[in-house]
Amino acid sequence: xxxxxxxxxxxxxxxxxxxxxxxxxxxxxxxxxxxxxxxxxxxxxxxxxxxxxxxxxxxxxxxxxxxxxxxxxxxxxxxxxxxxxxxxxxxxxxxxxxxxxxxxxxxxxxxxxxxxxxxxxxxxxxxxxxxxxxxxxxxxxxxxxxxxxxxxxxxxxxxxxxxxxxxxxxxxxxxxxxxxxxxxxxxxxxxxxxxxxxxxxxxxxxxxxxxxxxxxxxxxxxxxxxxxxxxxxxxxxxxxxxxxxxxxxxxxxxxxxxxxxxxxxxxxxxxxxxxxxxxxxxxxxxxxxxxxxxxxxxxxxxxxxxxxxxxxxxxxxxxxxxxxxxxxxxxxxxxxxxxxxxxxxxxxxxxxxxxxxxxxxxxxxxxxxxxxxxxxxxxxxxxxxxxxxxxxxxxxxxxxxxxxxxxxxxxxxxxxxxxxxxxxxxxxxxxxxxxxxxxxxxxxxxxxxxxxxxxxxxxxxxxxxxxxxxxxxxxxxxxxxxxxxxxxxxxxxxxxxxxxxxxxxxxxxxxxxxxxxxxxxxxxxxxxxxxxxxxxxxxxxxxxxxxxxxxxxxxxxxxxxxxxxxxxxxxxxxxxxxxxxxxxxxxxxxxxxxxxxxxxxxxxxxxxxxxxxxxxxxxxxxxxxxxxxxxxxxxxxxxxxxxxxxxxxxx
Numbered sequence: 001x002x003x004x005x006x007x008x009x010x011x012x013x014x015x016x017x018x019x020x021x022x023x024x025x026x027x028x029x030x031x032x033x034x035x036x037x038x039x040x041x042x043x044x045x046x047x048x049x050x051x052x053x054x055x056x057x058x059x060x061x062x063x064x065x066x067x068x069x070x071x072x073x074x075x076x077x078x079x080x081x082x083x084x085x086x087x088x089x090x091x092x093x094x095x096x097x098x099x100x101x102x103x104x105x106x107x108x109x110x111x112x113x114x115x116x117x118x119x120x121x122x123x124x125x126x127x128x129x130x131x132x133x134x135x136x137x138x139x140x141x142x143x144x145x146x147x148x149x150x151x152x153x154x155x156x157x158x159x160x161x162x163x164x165x166x167x168x169x170x171x172x173x174x175x176x177x178x179x180x181x182x183x184x185x186x187x188x189x190x191x192x193x194x195x196x197x198x199x200x201x202x203x204x205x206x207x208x209x210x211x212x213x214x215x216x217x218x219x220x221x222x223x224x225x226x227x228x229x230x231x232x233x234x235x236x237x238x239x240x241x242x243x244x245x246x247x248x249x250x251x252x253x254x255x256x257x258x259x260x261x262x263x264x265x266x267x268x269x270x271x272x273x274x275x276x277x278x279x280x281x282x283x284x285x286x287x288x289x290x291x292x293x294x295x296x297x298x299x300x301x302x303x304x305x306x307x308x309x310x311x312x313x314x315x316x317x318x319x320x321x322x323x324x325x326x327x328x329x330x331x332x333x334x335x336x337x338x339x340x341x342x343x344x345x346x347x348x349x350x351x352x353x354x355x356x357x358x359x360x361x362x363x364x365x366x367x368x369x370x371x372x373x374x375x376x377x378x379x380x381x382x383x384x385x386x387x388x389x390x391x392x393x394x395x396x397x398x399x400x401x402x403x404x405x406x407x408x409x410x411x412x413x414x415x416x417x418x419x420x421x422x423x424x425x426x427x428x429x430x431x432x433x434x435x436x437x438x439x440x441x442x443x444x445x446x447x448x449x450x451x452x453x454x455x456x457x458x459x460x461x462x463x464x465x466x467x468x469x470x471x472x473x474x475x476x477x478x479x480x481x482x483x484x485x486x487x488x489x490x491x492x493x494x495x496x497x498x499x500x501x502x503x504x505x506x507x508x509x510x511x512x513x514x515x516x517x518x519x520x521x522x523x524x525x526x527x528x529x530x531x532x533x534x535x536x537x538x539x540x541x542x543x544x545x546x547x548x549x550x551x552x553x554x555x556x557x558x559x560x561x562x563x564x565x566x567x568x569x570x571x572x573x574x575x576x577x578x579x580x581x582x583x584x585x586x587x588x589x590x591x592x593x594x595x596x597x598x599x600x601x602x603x604x605x606x607x608x609x610x611x612x613x614x615x616x617x618x619x620x621x622x623x624x625x626x627x628x629x630x631x632x633x634x635x636x637x638x639x640x641x642x643x644x645x646x647x648x649x650x651x
Contacts, residue, residue: 001030005050008033017050025052046147046330059103059426060443064467068446068482069419070378071100080420083381084429086351088133091140091337092344099345103426105442107363112180113428114360117350119178126350129172133344135165139337146326146333153206153215156322159333160198163191166336169343180346187339189332194325201322213308216315224314230300231307237300238264245294251275256297264301265291353430356381361425361436368395369422369441369480369513373434376417377424380432388551389434392418398534400507400514402523404558405538407566410551411517412448414538415482418515419444422480440478445471445512448484461489468502475510484517496520507533524557619646 005014005026014020029050036044061069072081081100087093104110120126137158145151146159166188173181206215216224230237242256251272258264265283268276273290280292293301326333352358356377373389380387388410394401403411421431425438447467468486475481486502487495499520506514507530516523527535537558538551564580626639 001027001033004030004033008044008047009050014050017052019050019052022052040148042148044147045327046144046334048331053102057105059105059423059441061101061103061423062445062470064470065419065444065446066101068448069416069423069444071423072097074378077382078378080378080423083356083377084349084352084424086348087344088130088348089136089341089344090138091341092133092348094140095341096345096348099427100423103423104428105426105440107365110363110426110428113346113349114430116178116180116346117353117428117430118360119176119181120347120350121354123176125172125176126347126354129169129343129347130351132165132168132172133340133347136162136340139333139340143326143330143333143337146323147330149320149323151323152208153202153210153319154208156198156326157202157206159326160195160202162340163195163198163336166191166195166340169340173343181343184339184343187335189336191329191333191336194329194333197325198322201318210316210319211312213312213315216318221314221318224311224318227303227307227311227314230304231311234304237304241297241300249275249277262291263305264297265293266297267291349429356432358430358432359435361421361431361433361438363425364437364439367439367478368437369393369418369439370395370435370437371418371421371433372436374417374421374436375432376413377420377432379413379417390414390417390551390553392553394513397532399511399532400503400516401534401536402503402526402557403515403517403536403538403553404519404521404524406540406558407519407563408569409538409540410553411538412484413551414553415448415484415515415517416446419446419480419482441480441513442476442478443474444480444482445475446482446484447471447486448482459489464489465498468498472502472505472510475506475512477511479510479512481506481510481512481514483514485519486516487520496522499523500526503533504530519563521557527557619643622646 002014002023006012009017014026019025061071066072070079072079074082081097084100085093085096087096120129139159139162142151142155142159145155170185170188173185201216201220203214203217207213218225218228238256238258242254245256245266246252246254251268253269253272255267256264257267262284266280267289268291269289276290276292280294282290283293284291353360369392371392374392375387375389392401392414403414405411417432421433421436422438422441422444424431425436426441447464464486468483471481471483483502483506487497487499489495490498499518500523503514503516503523503526506512506516507526511532524535527533534555535557536553536555539554539558564577564584567580568577622643628636631639
């Protein structure tokens with residue numbers, strides 16, 4: 001891979017690109033280069049350098065997190081990009097997607113983006129900027145085709161129109177006070193000469209394919225114009241030639257004609273043949289007439305019969321010259337396309353911030369996460385009724401929130417909105433909140449939802465545990481962790497034990513900022529047993545037989561889970577609900593037997609001390625005295641009856 005890169009960039013080593021020692025990355029880059037060579041079979045002049053990206057530069061998002069947060073693909077409904085992407089151009093849409101997939105940790109570029117968005121909103125220039133961008137096509141891909149020499153005529157027409165629209169963008173933004181916008185205008189550059197060259201060379205509305213002809217504008221090339229004239233205006237030329245020859249020869253019946261076999265000829269009746277000028281050369285004798293050819297007509301014939309093919313060849317040559325001229329300016333044109341893409345994204349983010357009433361987040365070096373009246377951007381956009389905003393406060397002294405409350409109460413929404421607000425802040429966007437103050441974040445982890453992976457032979461619980469293990473191994477004190485219903489894929493006691501142990505590990509070892517949603521009410525005791533853990537809950541009230549979700553986050557644990565009420569909302573048959581209520585009452589009665597135990601059994605409470613009854617003590621002594629290996633079948637049966645007789649009587 002390294003050798004391939006050295007050959008491609010024509011350099012002696014790769015230290016100038018800062019990647020000489022990255023052997024795995026060089027192998028991957030070399031493999032990619034080999035793939036491009038196999039598929040494109042041409043030079044790749046638009047690849048000018050290598051750039052190294054470090055994980056330390058970005059807020060890392062693993063595959064599970066991208067999937068759970070539904071950044072660009074939603075299992076149902078709308079994704080985050082579906083709400084956020086108001087870009088005009090395809091290249092702006094791609095850049096926004098890259099930003100969302102690779103949020104930055106560095107504060108300076110993010111603050112420059114925020115300031116540019118604020119400047120566009122304050123000046124009111126984002127709306128006219130977006131209108132001006134509608135005249136600009138996908139210049140990035142067009143320039144890639146130019147470099148590969150596969151650009152079609154309409155691609156170049158789109159490039160021409162885009163370069164002609166650039167001065168209007170410059171005029172719009174010239175007075176806007178923003179270092180980032182000024183930098184983008186510098187990168188946009190001046191391309192009036194290239195636009196004028198394209199304007200002069202290309203037809204105003206060129207055909208889709210070069211082979212169709214009519215790509216080069218009339219008047220650009222005299223030779224091409226003559227060829228086109230010959231191929232399109234042959235009848236006029238023949239009429240003029242016929243009139244001149246009649247006048248010169250005095251033969252009134254002379255005519256100029258054409259057939260596919262013999263081509264162009266001058267025909268004179270046999271009665272007038274003796275008047276044929278001496279420069280006429282007989283071509284054919286037919287009944288009642290003689291046919292001649294002249295040097296002028298022969299020259300015209302040669303030209304007109306090959307005029308279309310020659311015109312197409314000439315157009316191709318001129319088109320190749322145009323591609324050569326564009327490739328000579330390729331680097332500056334690519335910089336201009338990248339600047340236009342970023343202008344598109346910044347204008348789109350300004351439009352979203354204004355339309356959705358988002359605020360500018362404050363990115364600080366002090367650890368912590370403080371969001372006032374935060375909202376979930378996708379849920380809010382999808383709901384017709386007002387969204388209930390909620391606060392979130394995490395800091396070194398309050399690192400974990402154990403979130404309880406009913407299903408459908410909004411626990412997952414509350415958790416996801418926190419992650420999305422953090423992610424939006426780290427792409428430079430405004431966020432859906434009244435205010436947001438965000439300290440350093442290095443990764444976002446999520447463990448939300450249930451699903452198996454049959455292709456890899458993983459059950460739902462195995463997928464859950466694999467994702468949990470990844471979080472426990474890699475989360476740091478600067479990570480944001482969302483854990484939703486850990487342990488629900490196995491038995492109650494197993495799941496409760498795993499959930500408690502995972503929460504304690506995150507609190508004691510990882511020390512991450514954690515939102516831990518659960519239905520195990522036993523976990524609410526962690527707040528009093530461990531520093532840095534607090535309880536919050538999503539509230540709900542029962543009104544008659546109806547359950548009303550308030551979607552408001554309040555301090556403290558929930559008092560119940562409302563599981564049967566939610567099941568009723570889902571349409572579970574009433575006989576099933578009645579049977580479930582009877583079973584629930586029986587379980588609670590068993591749990592309360594012998595004392596004031598809570599309705600939910602506490603797995604981690606110490607077992608009560610008990611004294612064996614006398615019969616049980618005698619039974620245990622008799623059992624210890626047995627030697628199973630020395631017993632015959634009959635003796636074993638008799639011993640079993642004796643032991644049974646020692647059992648205490650049932651209550």
